[in-house]
Amino acid sequence: MKNSGANINFFSFTGKTKILHMTWMAFFITFVVWFNHAPLLVAIQSTLGLDDQQIKTLLILNVALTIPARIVIGMLVDSFGPRNIYSLLLLITGAFCFFFSLSTSFEMLALARFLLGFAGAGFVIGIRMISEWFPARQLGLAEGIYKGLGNIGSAAAAISLPTLALVLGGDEGWRYATGITGVIAIIYAGIYYMSVRDTPAGSTYFKPNKSGGLAVTSKSDFIQYLLINIPMYGALSLLTWKVQLLGLISHTALIGINAVLIVLFLFQSKKIYNVNAEIFQKPVEKIHQYKFKQVTILSLAYAVTFGSELAVVSMLPLFFKNVFLVPVALAGVFGACFAAMDIMSCPSGGWISDKFGRKKSLIVLLFLASVGFFVMSRINADWPIEVAVITMMCSSFFLGSAAGCVFAVVPLIRRSLTGQIAGIVGAYGNIGAVIFLTVFSFVSTPAFFITIAASIFVAAVAAILLDEPKDKMFEVLPDGSVQMIEVH
Structure with missing residues (x-):
């Protein structure tokens, strides 16, 4: 993949590109772990005799801890470095997988799923790691590749784990499948720790002066x-x-x-x-000042982009099944395609941001995503299904690209606080998902899509107030001297 300003040799495995590959794989594994239960719920329900309400509770608990976890992990990564924290997160969540796989009651399952919500915070760590290794002219593309490839961990879990469970143990196979994801996470924790550094040789890893919260300047x-x-x-x-x-x-x-x-x-x-x-x-x-409004605007933008993506992925298969009367399997494929667009859209959004400017790209892509969801609200059984699918895919592309733009800006606010800022912005993605899914439980599908379209439009207007990152940003060295970091 190439950037107009500089090249990223995607197929290299040396230097900064090695760090990119090692880090998106860590993110990928955390998403496999985070969603390892979803494709196995039928088997889990059958084995332990759970009712539908208990299954719904497991789904809620799986995302509950992720919101505060992203804040906490953001603080830890700024203080102790992404290498240490990513390795530790993989190690701990791998152990939680064993706890889940050995559960014999709903209470054990519920506690394990709640704790595994920490896996969803892994995303924040890589944002800081990538920002340390890639120059600003490549940063959007690099962060987009990281986000796009890591996100498909949930799809990989959905495709592979049911087959693995069937091969390994029949009705009890879900235990082996979820346990194996834990083994993979623990092994990769060691590999990651031994294979990466927090910064290139000779570079300073800037840390916040105080812990316990984000330092603001007014x-x-x-x-x-x-x-x-x-x-x-x-x-x-x-x-x-x-x-x-x-x-x-x-x-x-x-x-x-x-x-x-x-x-x-x-x-x-x-x-x-x-x-x-x-x-x-x-x-x-x-x-020494930076503007916190940058964090606020980006948090809103990520809430309406990633938040709506999580919500739509949850309901889209049923939407296609009910509107177009397609088989369940085909409806599931259409739903999966919405999420799979991340592979293209996140890197594309980052590349667009690098090439055409952070602020302008975010505004335009948010506006196009808003239009896309407005058009989706008009879909009905009279539409040719091909047109409906194309509309859905275009909306997904603009949505994912806008999310990619968000994290092309996050590392350019304040280097030493990147983890904490990414934690806040990332947490808002989950907040958006909770809000949109709650709205969906009360309104019709067209009204749901209109709500998303309106929310994204509001974020697009708010993005007008975003400041384009400057040519340089400052950091204070341990000795108190100020170092200027090139942004372009």
Whole structure:
């Protein structure tokens, strides 16, 4: 794959390209682990005698921890480096796979799935790793390749694990299949640790000066930072409410969990204040400032792009089956095609961002995605199915490309905080999915697509306020001196 400004020799396995391959494979494996249960749910339900409500609960629990996990992992990767944290994440989630595969009750399954939500945070780590190795003129393409190839881990799990389970153990085969994903993750943890470095030789790995929260550079940015955390807790509250609707926790438990979430928000807010107390005593020097609105806008953009992608993938097979009366297997293929477009769209979005500018590319691609979903809302049984599929694929391409543009900008805000910023933006992808899936449970499919179209349009308008990354960004060295980093 090539960038107009510089080449990425995709088929090389040396230098920075080796880091790219090793890292997207780590991301790929975390997605296999994260979704290793999905294609095996029928067998799991049969083996343990679970009812439909319990299965739905497992699906909810699988994404619940990912939202706060991405924030925590972002902090850890900035402080300890992507090599250490990716290796540790693979090791721990591999062990959780064994816990899941050996579960003998719904309670054990539920706890294992909740803990495996941590695997979904692996994405954040690679964003920092790739940004350390690739220059800005290649960064969008490199991050797009990382995201696009890693995302198909869920599709690989869906294709391979049912066959593996059948070959290895029949009704109990799901245990072997999920256990094997754990073995793969643990082995790759060692391979990754021994094969990569955090930075090229001679480069400095910039770390934040304080831990416990993102360092901002103005009072207004501090307020924004507090406000942007509220939807994260709101999404967790919404997931808890959905579990309560399924009848698996009481109304009293719902109130108790929400009270805990409020306490956690207040505790996190106090930690954020402690990290940023100095900005209330004296202004931050202009050369040290960055604008938090960049994080806010990119979070909104990722919520409506990746969030809607996760939501649509969940409902699209049923949509094609009901509207066009196609066989279940074919409807599943159409649904999978929506997600599979990531292989093309994420690198394409990154390349477009590198070539034509970060801000302009994001605005245009968001606008086109909005139009695509508006057109999808008009699909009905009178449409030729070929036209419906083409419309769906085009919408998916614009959506994935816009998501690729988002992470072409994230590493260019503040190098030492890239993990934390990627954690916040990445968490908003899951928040978007929770919100869109909740909307889908209350409205018709056309109204659902219109809601997505309107949300993406709002993000496109907000992106007008985004600042194009400057030619250089600064970082402070351990000795207090300032180093300027070329961005173009």
